[in-house]
Amino acid sequence: MRYLSHTPEELRSMLDAIGVKDISGLFDSIPKEVRLDAPIDIKPRTEWELRREFEAMANANCPAVAFLGAGAYEHHVPAHIPYVAGRSEFLTSYTPYQPEVSQGTLQAIFEFQTMTANLLGMEVANASMYDGANAFAEAALMTFRLKRKTERIAYSRLNHPHYVETMQTYFRPSGFEAVELPILPNGRTDFSKIPDGVSAIIVQSPNFAGVIEDLEAASKAAKEKGVLLVVSFTEAMAWGLLKNPGSCGADIVCGEGSSFGIPLNVGGPGLGFLTCSKKNVRSITGRLVGETTDKNGNRSFVLTLAAREQHIRREKADSNICTNSGHNALTAAMYMATAGSRGLRAIAQLNHDKAAYLKAGLEKAGFKPLFDAPFFNEFAMKAPAGFEKRHEELVKKGFVAGLDLGRYYPEYKGAWLFCATEVHTREQIDAFLKEVA
Amino acid sequence: MSQSRYPGTRGLAFKEPLLWERAHEGRIGISIPEQDVPESKLDASLTGPAPKLPDLSEVDVIRHYTRLSSWNFGVDTGMYPLGSCTMKYNPKINEAVASLPGFANIHPLMPESCLQGALKLMYELEQDLLKMTGMKAASLQPSAGAQGELAGILMIHAYHSHKGKQRSKMIMPTTAHGTNPASAALCGYTPVPVELNKDGVVTPEAIREVMDEDTAGIMLTNPNTLGIFENHVAEISKIIHDKGGLVYGDGANMNALMGYVDVHKMGVDVLHFNVHKTLSTPHGGGGPGAGPVVVNETLEPFLPVPRVKKEGDRYSLCFDAPLTIGRLQAFFGNFAILVRALAYTRTMGHMLKDATEIAVLNANYIKAGLKGYYNLPYPQASLHEVIFNDATQQKNGVTTLDIAKRLIDCGYHPPTVYFPLVVDGALMIEPTETESKADLDGFIEAMRAIAKEAETNPELVKDTPQNTMVSRPDETLAARQLILKGE
Structure with a gap:
């Protein structure tokens, strides 16, 4: 095992220094009645097997252009x-x-x-x-x-x-x-x-x-x-x-x-x-x-x-x-140190710009603002009838069209929460709006 | 000291000012995306001046943090024998798989059909934790060990409420971590301390004396913070259960038990893992970790929500749990940490038992190597950690703190000091399984040399560390002047 470095000779000399015959002798204080009956039933993977297994799980999450916020926001991470x-x-x-x-x-x-x-x-x-x-x-x-x-x-x-x-x-x-x-x-x-x-x-x-x-x-x-x-x-x-x-x-x-x-x-x-x-x-x-x-x-x-x-x-x-x-x-x-005062202001402003652009596009596509109120990069819209089904179809096309607010607030049933940040390009937003329209 | 087997310290360390002392107005370190949409102005009454942050270039940022990093000691730097913290090697493949874009770039509120891989990963990790413990069900939601504890005590509290009569006390041995009484107190329980016997364990008699029908249960760390296995655990659990209480197992020291102990057979009703200890995820200079809990049948209905369900090949999140203690986190747990934990259980598999064996061997090797040089308050058989103290060195005015600081010059991170509280001047040493024999020999040699210096030149030991950027910062002054913020 590559994380454990003792050779058999080293093990022997360490056991001798301690004065026990074998390693299990160090566990005599654990009574029989609480011991595991069988080895832990997990097969050790090689690094190759492990990587394949994890890549398969990662790939089972479908990538999508998600217009989602609600507590988790996608922003650019400088390399x-x-x-x-x-x-x-x-x-x-x-x-x-x-x-x-x-x-x-x-x-x-x-x-x-x-x-x-x-x-x-x-x-x-x-x-x-x-x-x-x-x-x-x-x-x-x-x-x-x-x-x-x-x-x-x-x-x-x-x-x-x-x-x-x-x-x-x-x-x-x-x-x-x-x-x-x-x-x-x-x-x-x-x-x-x-x-x-x-x-x-x-x-x-x-x-x-x-x-x-x-x-x-x-x-x-x-x-x-x-x-x-x-x-x-x-x-x-x-x-x-x-x-x-x-x-x-x-x-x-x-x-x-x-x-x-x-x-x-x-x-x-x-x-x-x-x-x-x-x-x-x-x-x-x-x-x-x-x-x-x-x-x-x-x-x-x-x-x-x-x-x-x-x-x-x-x-x-x-x-x-x-x-x-x-x-x-x-x-x-x-x-914060990387963005600095001006950088953070510029990126924040861009977040608002992208969200305003998305919102204007959705309004053209028949959505109505839930509230007439100022927003930053997230806003709620009343969707046209039948949007719930449309939402599912859009997922198959690689877009997550906001979050159903009715899930949390019965009084806002039919309204959806949208978010856009600096990572959403105009091209992506336009492609999405074309699908929604 | 240059001829010794221990590394000692010499190196290239740069001084580095605070960020704002390095800053220069007009610099910027970030690439701003193209303005491909029209600008939209918010009403001026809502906006404020740009936040006060330092102006730095990307190179400034890299130099700054690279230099700061060189003032830190990590597991990758050297042996980090902090007792009860299990500072084992953090495998790099874990980092690689955690940063796969299919995990890193996924939003938690995506439709379930888009989260199948993430849900599968969580389900599989739950299964591995259950296989390791013999327990019935798991939740990965707790953010750290202390929150795992809180989850456990909240479940015990909810269980008693559900039974119709709340209780007011919680038993805990005097060896318990500080988080134990703090978690109990958050749930309104008064801690009832129980002393150890001369062998360093809690006895059934001591428990029988304090357990009653107003006591919610016991919080038991096993092995305890002396590294000694609580060998009466099954009988103690029975005493607790017979009076209607429940047993909380603190899993901080699970590294001593993998492949050896069936947690369910110990009579434990709920146990938390510290994945940043036992399951090799990095501690990050103070977090984030994760503190999953495993429970038996009694407490399964009380687990936090959401839970991960598997039906056929489909995974889903389940919120339908009328007796749940509720939510502990904004989303589903510290997912990126859990990825690393699963990478570890899958790499080790049944060889987790080997990790435990070598961890226990290494601790006992240090114990054998330092016996006679340092006082050993509890000479009984111990598992993954060993506790010495400064009783011998105190005669020359050298304290545990001095020994710890001198170790830094020898190239080792100090052990946990002055804990557990039941030992005066404790030096709590946990080498973990990932230290080689050569590293252990170097550590033993260094500790022996310090013991000798304490006799021949105590003033030297008290004047350490000598090779670090700073030495013995004044903590009293820090608390008095209370400068918590720069410009």
Whole structure:
């Protein structure tokens, strides 16, 4: 076996050094009653067999030009990013508990925290959560620590339904309650009826139907009610163009960052962003990297405020998170550094342009906007009658014509969610529109 | 130290500033696609200034991160004997198959007919995990070990709710990882700690004393974090089950058991895997990993959704599970990590048992090699890891931390230190199966040399590491000044 290097002679000499006759003698502490009866029934593959087996599975996923977003967005990944992110010093290292041999990861995460905080207009970003859904759940739990006497939170109906479900999974055993804020006819959340006794309102922008929410109005409503404003997002690219949530008055911003240099990968692993203000930093969960100096006065970076975390505080910790999404955070940092201020703005603008072009084409083909509202790269359209069947036929032609919103929202039955990004060429969009018409 | 068998450290390392210190306004590192559609302006009230990010060329980005990478120690660099973290070699074929475009470029919300390969892969990995454990059903959804734990405890919580009476406590040995009490607390359970006996294991008597009808179950890591097999596990499980509780198996140390232990026979109701430990996926400097769970019949109805179903040759996602704990993730789990895990189980096959055997052999070889040089608080038979401490070296003022830092100069990543908490000044060494005898001999030689230095020149040991970019960063200052963000 190529991953195991002992020769029979080495094995013998090691067993002699230990003082046992054979390897099985090292397992005498395992009682008979709990042993496996037979060898594990998996046949070892050669590298050739393995590659063929995996290529067959990969090829069984059909490639298509997909106009899909809804929490996972296809963006161009510059070639140099996976190349340098794949360096084994980054990929094969552990959590940076020993700072002297982890300065590469630590500085990179400090830079990630800085760029993420700047992108979202916030003071503090943590070193990542698993994904946007988990960042959402952790943000919700965080609001109960900041508003000690509350046990309820209000969330917009147009938050990503999977994020809300994830939050409810976390809430179930603790008795926390989530109440829904309704949607206005223009596709924006109704902030006029924030219920009493909630810790916060959570609103996603652009929301699940693609509508850019009025975050300043959300902030005003939250302040009047004396509750926190949590802003969530599924499409980090939007902040290349839109007014950032921090400047609109958000107290906590959470979301999904895998639009930045991370392939779709059938939806995972993602990259959770979680950010807050400096005064609330002791309530944030997840790892934090801080700047310090070493014994010789050199600038260096370490994990800090670890006393919040499970390995120190155990059952008193605010979260059980340990492993996070570190390598995806590194990748996203590389993407932000690569795009830079102007690059990110240009790509974000192009996303909106492509989506506007697709939307105009669909309108010509008989689709009607579900909402008269501003959007970024995603929008909902009422489809002509019989489109469900047409959708299936288009899949066979290599197009995925959006996502059925009725799957999640009975009130939007017959409406479909479309997304276009910088990866969709005019040629592809035109070819698709020709098929739809 | 130049004549030693251990590698030591010398090399070419460049200083590198922060990104924004390297940046130069006007540079750009990305190729922007052609503007082939008309520009569409959003209302100015919705847009803000361009985000504040550094301006760099592609070459700047490559140099920056290449230099940063050289300040890191990885498994590919050298031996990484972090106890309970199973830092084994991460095979490169796993990376190659994970980046196949038919996996990497697939959107999770494609129609099921377009996802057959991905669903098949998930189904097959579930089957492999079941074959390895003797359990009944699996979910790949948890994002990491801690979330696998949470999934398990949520299922136990849902089970008790379904039975009509919730319980308030959860038993866990004092050797448990910090994630165990934290996961239990997230579900509202109060941890009930249980001490080990002098042999380093939990006894049925100790469990009988605390188990009652208000206790939801036990969280048991096996082998425990001393590397010792909990040999009373079957009897302990029976005590728990007899009082209506359930057994959570923490699979962090599964690398010690593959091919040897039937998890179902241990009486475990739910167990999580750390695929970034046992199944060789890279740890990525802190993630992402994956923490699949396997369960028996009792807990199958409570598994997270969606589940992967196979009917004939067709695979589908199933959401119809009235007792499910719900969703744990935006989509179906850390798919790209799961691809690597399956590549590993398929490469190793039944030879997973060989991996376990060599892992245990290597740990015992280190144990034999360092006995007499370092204090061994639990000399009993141990499996894949061994725990020493600094009791001998403390006499000369040299601590576990000093020993760990000195190892860095010798060319090794330090072991896990000061854990488990039941051992003062613990040095928890887990070499894994992928270290060669020569590497182990070098490590043993280095550790012996440090033990000697601790006697002859303790001040030297306390003044290490000497060859790294930075040495002993001030953690107290970091927490006090709290600089978490640059410009």
